Amino acid sequence: MNQPAESSKNNVAEMGIKFGPITLMPDIEKRHLFTLFFGAFFGIASMALVNVFGPLVFDILEIPQNETGALAGKLTAMQEIVVVCVIGLAGAFSDKVGRRIVYSMGFVLLGIGYFLYPLAGDSTELIIFRIFIALGCACNTVMLPTTANDYVHESTRGKLIATTSILNGLGLVLIIGSFRRLPEYFVNQGFDSAISGQYTIWCASAMVLIVSTILYTNLKKGAPAQVTKKGSYFSTLAIAFKEARNPRVALAYTAGVVSRGDLSVVSTFFSLWLFNEAITMDMSRAEAFKLSTGFYVMVQAFAIPGAVLINFFIDKVDRVMALAISMFIAACGYLYLGFIDDIFSKQMYFGAALLGLGEIFANISAISLIGSAAPAKGRGAVIGGFSFFGAIGILLVASIGGYLFDNVGPTAPFTMVGFANIALLILALLLLFFEDKKNNLN
Template sequence: MSTSQTDIDQTQAKLGPIWLQPGVSKSHCLALFFGSFFTIGILTVVSAATTYILWENLNIPSSEWGTITGNLAFWTEITQILLFGAIGVAADKVGRRPIYVAGMLAFALGYGLYPFAESLEQLTLFRVIYAAGLACSTGMLATVAADYPQNAIRGKMIAIIGVLNGLGVVTLNAVYGRLPSIFVDAGVDSVTAGRYALFVVVGICLLVALVLRLGLKPGAPVSHEESKSSIELARAGFKQAKNPRIALAYASAFVARSDVVILGTFLMAWGVSTGQAMGLTVAEATQKGTIIFVITQSSALVFSPIIGFFMDKVNRITGVTFCMFLGGIGFTLPALIDNPLESAAIPIFIVMGIGQISAFLGGTILIGQEAPKSERGSVVGMFNVFGAVGILVATGIGGRMFDQIGPAAPFVLIGMANFLLVFAGLYVRKKAPGFVPEAEQRLVNKVFGSR
């Protein structure tokens, strides 16, 4: 479904630089932006929350955190793999809004139970509830973000979503990272402080659910007469993989979603365990670990508009390939870090953030362009399944590499995977590039000769 990146229907609604699809209003888009600010931020809080609970509630030594966080991530991804396909089909049948709202409610339940875990088994169970919310909310964020913009400005739309994601991640993690210390200073014990901090997150989840229920576009994406059967939709994700560009998008999800979770899971654990080794208290180490995570997300935030503009100006296979190259650079550089809390590591964390957001946005923009409207929920669902499988592999291997080789090892693993995908992108760019802007084609003809 590769379409022109130049044609715009100017009879439709416009919000800032974003021209919207027929039937999509400015208020629908504003509700999406509100959800975009909070969804990924809410998702990433679990990393700091898990570290805090392992240390303060369950008294587990930091030498075991890598394996435990890897195992928790494993069950998170298994849950998502089981749910994403059904969620995509349901979104194409009943609409995006109820699934997105259900995701926020599941987030609220999972976070509400999380600080009451008295064993790893209970923590895992509560993590599965969280994972159900993650599957619904992130699946619908990607699908609605693909639904609303016209294709010519899809890169700008996803860039705005990326900026809001980044702002939300930075804001929520910065706030959450300080909350336990604030509550401890107010006179409560550290375990109770951790619970109060997550109660704040629960309140945010409920607020977001309400805004999404009131603001997102209701109904299914196509009429009942145009709607396909559940069986056809379930098959759509596999069928569409025959399109080389969708196949590349699936592969990019396998790698790029690993980028995001490896960064959130192991960067925080690296920072907190280093802080503990330096003699910091649990609250101080959590705050230090949060700071380095916020640095990566801040650089991602600044770079998002650049990637969005770039992806609208070039062939999107070219764009994805370049994005994965940046991801490869960003995730191999941590091999040079000795102490992540030292100021000398900051430039590397900045480049990591740029690599992470580039790989993430590139594949998201490509799948939004290529997925057919009537099957978009199902195709994006399969895109998310590939992402979940990638996370499952990366965290399963990465957790053990973190403990047995060193904290930089999981990042280098993902960096190499990004570089491998660059070669796949070059192949698809040659064989099935889709729409190629005239300026880029002239440059290709000049460098390599006209076809």
């Protein structure tokens, strides 16, 4: 008579403790969850700062304006080549030594990169120093979703991903908004523009090193339970590619290409487009930087309510259907930018808002899909594979988008990404159609 009660107890134990609407896995403490939230708050902002600092670094190096676009694209492309080469290894390595070590190591590498970045004497040294930032981004990119998926029960996976995305957005808005004021502060203290830019970037270096220490001391120790039986690195990495035979994993990998491409086109070309447009309208460099960064912050500010909105349906519908809905909204945001004629008009504000919603919808739905489709054993390798394909998406946008930016028009990269979102929407609907057809036959 007591067996049902005991079974119920076991089920509760398997689900772990709850924090609000989020149910954790066993052995995950609230301290671990809060530290994950802390890392999420600083994570995206810490990586995005490298593009925000672009005008400051180009000013220090005295790069001519007509060469900054090409250099920005080259730096992004180089960074993603490094990410593509190591991100799968970062996920697999975390399966062996634990998420805590790899996650905190990512912020250490970012700290080293930001310290060296303003010390570059020319564009070649800038590219070399960017490698440290690229390695940090690789670890950071794969560790946030991997750790989040380790910590949460499947029934509330979407809610945790949405929560971390909200924190990503808050961190992006608040941290970048704060750093925008630092160059002006240092100038008011009597430093010239070059030294002010250097000190601003060094502040970022100090910030990420502090974050690394907190992550290392407070995340859950040890390797994930599901991979404590250690195989070779190559056998663990092979899981990511073998699982692509699952149509949902394959679709999630494709979503990784598109959703990361979405993020890349915003971070690489959005501010650059506005900055160049402002300069052509006879605004000073300081005013142009303030304008372009302000709209970038606005995009991320509207991503925050977007993460709240998607939370209402992402756990209530099929993950593939959630992806399809998100791709439709994202396509609208990116394609709309091509119709903006005046960056000072109300169109620009509406475009930035729609872009922020589309960006976050695409990102959350893609991460949620790979989290549900990945197997328990070797989840880090599979999500590493997702991040691997995401890095390819960023590389494609940086290279092709750079050509389109210079030769077709500054909004052409956004149009390209908009059509990519439409293509993924069609693929998601086709998968749902064939799955439904197969279920009916069975």
